[in-house]
Amino acid sequence: GESVGLHLPTLSVQEGDNSIINCAYSNSASDYFIWYKQESGKGPQFIIDIRSNMDKRQGQRVTVLLNKTVKHLSLQIAATQPGDSAVYFCAENSGNAGNMLTFGGGTRLMVKP
Amino acid sequence: ETGVTQSPTHLIKTRGQQVTLRCSSQSGHNTVSWYQQALGQGPQFIFQYYREEENGRGNFPPRFSGLQFPNYSSELNVNALELDDSALYLCASSPMGASGGYTFGSGTRLTVV
Numbered sequence: 001g002e003s004v005g006l007h008l009p010t011l012s013v014q015e016g017d018n019s020i021i022n023c024a025y026s027n028s029a030s031d032y033f034i035w036y037k038q039e040s041g042k043g044p045q046f047i048i049d050i051r052s053n054m055d056k057r058q059g060q061r062v063t064v065l066l067n068k069t070v071k072h073l074s075l076q077i078a079a080t081q082p083g084d085s086a087v088y089f090c091a092e093n094s095g096n097a098g099n100m101l102t103f104g105g106g107t108r109l110m111v112k113p
Numbered sequence: 114e115t116g117v118t119q120s121p122t123h124l125i126k127t128r129g130q131q132v133t134l135r136c137s138s139q140s141g142h143n144t145v146s147w148y149q150q151a152l153g154q155g156p157q158f159i160f161q162y163y164r165e166e167e168n169g170r171g172n173f174p175p176r177f178s179g180l181q182f183p184n185y186s187s188e189l190n191v192n193a194l195e196l197d198d199s200a201l202y203l204c205a206s207s208p209m210g211a212s213g214g215y216t217f218g219s220g221t222r223l224t225v226v
Contacts, residue, residue, distance in 0.1 A: 036217075041219065042219050042220075043219045044203070046215070089155050089156075091155075099161070099169070100146070100161065100169055100171060101148075101158060102158070103156050104155055105155055106154070106155050
C-alpha cells in the first residue's frame with residue numbers, strides 16, 4: 001500500500017493507553033475544525049469535528065478540544081487500539097475559496113501491542 | 114451508497130506531458146474538491162467545482178485545471194508536468210455548503226520522471 005507521512009512526528013503509545021495528538025492552527029477566522037485519520041493507501045477519513053463556538057466535543061472513544069485563545073486543537077483517543085495506528089491530520093475551514101480545508105502537517109500514531 | 118472513486122490508482126508520466134485524473138463523487142454530493150498531497154505532508158487544496166464551474170482555488174498555477182460533469186463527476190488536468198507534481202491527488206465530494214463534511218477517495222499516486 002501507499003506510504004503516507006514518512007517523516008512526520010510520531011507518537012508511540014501502548015495498546016489500551018490514551019493518546020493525545022496536538023495541532024496548532026493558523027487562521028483566527030477559522031470557524032470549523034476537523035480531525036482526519038489516514039491509513040496507508042487510503043484517503044483521509046473523517047473522525048470528529050468541532051465548531052468555533054464550542055470548546056469540547058466527544059464522540060465514540062474520541063474527544064476534540066479547541067482552545068481559540070492560543071489557536072490549538074487536540075484529539076484524545078481513549079483506550080487506543082492497534083487499528084488506531086495511522087497518520088492523523090487536523091484541518092481548518094475559514095470559509096474562504098470554496099470552503100477549502102487547510103490541513104496541518106500530520107502526526108503518525110503507532111500503537112504497540 | 115457508494116463512496117468517492119478515483120482512477121487510475123497509480124500513474125507514471127514523463128516531465129512535460131499532460132495528465133487527466135478522474136473522480137466520481139459520492140451519491141447525493143454535488144460538490145467536488147481536489148487536493149494534492151506530497152509525501153510526508155498534509156493535503157493542499159487545489160480547487161473546488163460546483164454546478165460545473167470552479168468555485169474556489171488554492172495557490173496552484175493555471176496548468177492545473179478541472180472539469181465537472183452534469184453527473185457531478187470531475188476531472189483534474191495537469192499540463193506541462195514537472196517533477197514536483199509527483200504526489201497523491203485526492204478527490205473529495207460533499208453536499209454544497211458543507212463546511213467540511215467531505216468524503217475523500219483513496220487518491221491517484223502520480224509519479225513524474
